[in-house]
Amino acid sequence: MTSAAPRAGEPLTLDDFAEHARRELLPEVWDFIAGGAGRERTLAANEAVFGTVRLRPRALPGIEQPDTSVEVFGSSWAAPVGIAPVAYHSLAHPDGETGTAAAAGRLGLPLVVSTFAGRTLEEVAGAADAPLWLQLYCFRDAGTTLRLALRARDSGYQALVLTVDTPFTGRRLRDLRNGFAVPAHVTPANLSGSAAAGSATPGAHSRLAFDRSLDWSAVARLRDLSGLPVLAKGVLTARDAEAAVGAGVAGIIVSNHGGRQLDGVQASLEALPEVVSAVRGSCPVFLDGGIRSGADVLVALALGARAVFVGRPALYALAAGGSEGVHRMLTLLIAEFADTMVLTGHASPGTIDADTVILPGHGRPATETTAPHTDRSHG
Numbered sequence: 001m002t003s004a005a006p007r008a009g010e011p012l013t014l015d016d017f018a019e020h021a022r023r024e025l026l027p028e029v030w031d032f033i034a035g036g037a038g039r040e041r042t043l044a045a046n047e048a049v050f051g052t053v054r055l056r057p058r059a060l061p062g063i064e065q066p067d068t069s070v071e072v073f074g075s076s077w078a079a080p081v082g083i084a085p086v087a088y089h090s091l092a093h094p095d096g097e098t099g100t101a102a103a104a105g106r107l108g109l110p111l112v113v114s115t116f117a118g119r120t121l122e123e124v125a126g127a128a129d130a131p132l133w134l135q136l137y138c139f140r141d142a143g144t145t146l147r148l149a150l151r152a153r154d155s156g157y158q159a160l161v162l163t164v165d166t167p168f169t170g171r172r173l174r175d176l177r178n179g180f181a182v183p184a185h186v187t188p189a190n191l192s193g194s195a196a197a198g199s200a201t202p203g204a205h206s207r208l209a210f211d212r213s214l215d216w217s218a219v220a221r222l223r224d225l226s227g228l229p230v231l232a233k234g235v236l237t238a239r240d241a242e243a244a245v246g247a248g249v250a251g252i253i254v255s256n257h258g259g260r261q262l263d264g265v266q267a268s269l270e271a272l273p274e275v276v277s278a279v280r281g282s283c284p285v286f287l288d289g290g291i292r293s294g295a296d297v298l299v300a301l302a303l304g305a306r307a308v309f310v311g312r313p314a315l316y317a318l319a320a321g322g323s324e325g326v327h328r329m330l331t332l333l334i335a336e337f338a339d340t341m342v343l344t345g346h347a348s349p350g351t352i353d354a355d356t357v358i359l360p361g362h363g364r365p366a367t368e369t370t371a372p373h374t375d376r377s378h379g
């Protein structure tokens, strides 16, 4: 496999994109994006845990070019990587969500659009060439959420993602210390005219507007109304995974909201085997949190994820170079993943299994130390 020589200063890693973004963004915007809840222990753990897993190489794998693509709900993704729902892309760059969608779409990768997107669902759909899912927060004014679900269906979104870890946003100390408020030019385009659009202070507004009485019956309600598959985002335990499956989810996203909700919970990767084991192959399991390289993608797949999502890296790349920056970041991530596949002896994602990694404290492959993972044949 050959790759062109990089230009001077060109980001060579996802961390390089973060460094570029830090230089571009106002300090309080950087803190809003980069920060987490409380002492940021979970935020740190999300990335650090990947550094504790060891890969098992394969000599002479005989793979000319791996096929990185995966199938999810009947759609082909160019790689097992999507963009997680992240509010207000236009905080990072004027290209906003349409720029992100165009970049992901050019590469055949999906985008999950946030309830708090700065562009309308219809505008984003017009810019995308790959699957779109809509993330939903449920508001006290239930009609607002239901209308969003119907608009998503009507504009071709393929799934709904119900965020289940956020009765209100976590205590983010950086934002409190900075007195962070979303700038006036950045507004939730899909909530205009509703009480859910609310104030510019995310933490305070979430406590007023989000429906805390929400329970698992929301899954069937949203599915039956829209006819779309509904995934639960923010599951970390077997108990919640079983509740989600019982409620009829089409998939689960193992996530701690990028360490922005309950500080002190497990890193997403640590929680993954428990959730995969609990769902017993009844639906695909995805992961977000701390993915910063192609090797991280492979590790998550080895422990049972069908695919992963990146959150902050998308905003960092957008800040660093607009839509083109997101395209470069995703291209890099796919290339790193493809290289890691070859070096571990996998011609396609379907064969990446627990035998490919060694977990911390074990000298043996994870096959011998984790429960068997999801049946990947499930579409």
Ligand SMILES: Cc1cc2nc3c(=O)[nH]c(=O)nc-3n(C[C@H](O)[C@H](O)[C@H](O)COP(=O)(O)O)c2cc1C
Residues within 6 Å of the ligand: 032, 033, 034, 046, 084, 085, 086, 087, 114, 115, 116, 135, 163, 233, 255, 256, 257, 258, 259, 260, 288, 289, 290, 291, 309, 310, 311, 312, 313
């Ligand atoms: C600035 C920011 C905004 C976010 N907005 C949302 C959101 O609107 N809805 C949601 O479900 N998750 C939201 N998340 C969480 C992400 O979907 C995702 O769980 C997390 O970013 C993954 O971790 P990573 O950033 O380490 O990749 C947000 C995260 C960040 C950093």
Ligand SMILES: CCCCCCC(=O)C(=O)O
Residues within 6 Å of the ligand: 087, 116, 169, 201, 202, 203, 205, 206, 257, 260
């Ligand atoms: C009331 C505005 C809430 C925006 C929340 C975005 C989000 O989920 C985050 O983690 O930040």
